[in-house]
Amino acid sequence: MSIAHQEAALDDAAVNALFVEARTANTFTGEVTDEQAQAIYELAKFGPTAFNNQPLRVTYVRSPEARERLVKHMSRGNQDKTLSAPLVAVLSFDTEWHERFDTFLPGGAERLKGMFDADDALRYGTGRDNGHLQAGYFILAVRSLGLAAGPMTGADFAAIDSEFFPEGGRKSFLVVNIGQPGEDAWGPAKTKFAYEDVVETI
Numbered sequence: 193m194s195i196a197h198q199e200a201a202l203d204d205a206a207v208n209a210l211f212v213e214a215r216t217a218n219t220f221t222g223e224v225t226d227e228q229a230q231a232i233y234e235l236a237k238f239g240p241t242a243f244n245n246q247p248l249r250v251t252y253v254r255s256p257e258a259r260e261r262l263v264k265h266m267s268r269g270n271q272d273k274t275l276s277a278p279l280v281a282v283l284s285f286d287t288e289w290h291e292r293f294d295t296f297l298p299g300g301a302e303r304l305k306g307m308f309d310a311d312d313a314l315r316y317g318t319g320r321d322n323g324h325l326q327a328g329y330f331i332l333a334v335r336s337l338g339l340a341a342g343p344m345t346g347a348d349f350a351a352i353d354s355e356f357f358p359e360g361g362r363k364s365f366l367v368v369n370i371g372q373p374g375e376d377a378w379g380p381a382k383t384k385f386a387y388e389d390v391v392e393t394i
Contacts, residue, residue: 210335215378217340222372224279224339232281232333232370239329243304244296247289247319248326249362251282261355266367267346277342277369282352283330284364285323290315320363327366334370340377342369 193204200207208214229252237246253262262280263271274280290308293301308315327343334341344367352364 206336209338210332214335214340215381217342217369217371217373217377218273218379219374219377220273220277220340220342220369220371221374222278224370228337228339229279229370231337232330235333235336236326236329239326241322241325242318243293243300245289245318245322246292246296246326247285247323248330249284249286249323250330251284251356253280253282262352262367265348265351265355266344270344270346270367273342273369274344274367276374278371279369281330281368281370282356282364283323283327283366283368284353284357284362285319287316287319287361287363289319289322320365324365327368331368334368339370340373343367344369 194212196212197204197207202210233250236248241247253259259275259280262282263274266274290305293305297304308318331341331343345365347364347367349364352367353362357364
């Protein structure tokens with residue numbers, strides 16, 4: 193048993209499902225219900241972010257028509273798997289996330305919103321970074337429901353933005369296929385760096 197299993201507050205099955213045995217799926221089967229799709233977000237939203245900001249936006253792609261509109265902007269190696277996945281999520285972040293300070297941090301708007309109004313780069317970077325952080329929670333939420341996630345960055349995200357968010361205000365950055373793993377879903381196991389390779393204590 194690994195030290196991760198020994199020290200975890202979760203049981204071994206949960207640790208394996210979320211981390212140790214979970215891998216990116218490349219083929220999919222089964223279905224993802226509307227209730228499961230909602231549960232993914234309802235879990236992901238609880239992950240910590242700066243100021244409790246919540247820039248992540250999720251666009252679930254279900255219909256064949258919408259799927260075709262998305263797939264044409266995916267890299268060639270990602271097209272077939274995106275067509276066959278039971279559910280696909282386009283993750284983006286709201287570039288004007290700071291406009292809702294009164295909702296996610298009551299009382300913070302007066303003190304903090306002006307800082308982000310005045311600095312476009314800070315506002316964009318904070319939204320981008322926390323949107324990516326929330327995407328990690330999103331993937332763990334998918335796994336926690338017993339589903340497999342196939343996150344992909346191989347896409348023309350500027351074209352996806354034009355296709356799905358022509359009004360502006362959203363920047364897509366990740367496409368996630370979701371479903372039960374299909375036949376030959378897993379590629380060869382990839383090496384993960386050891387603790388000693390990446391961690392130092394000072």
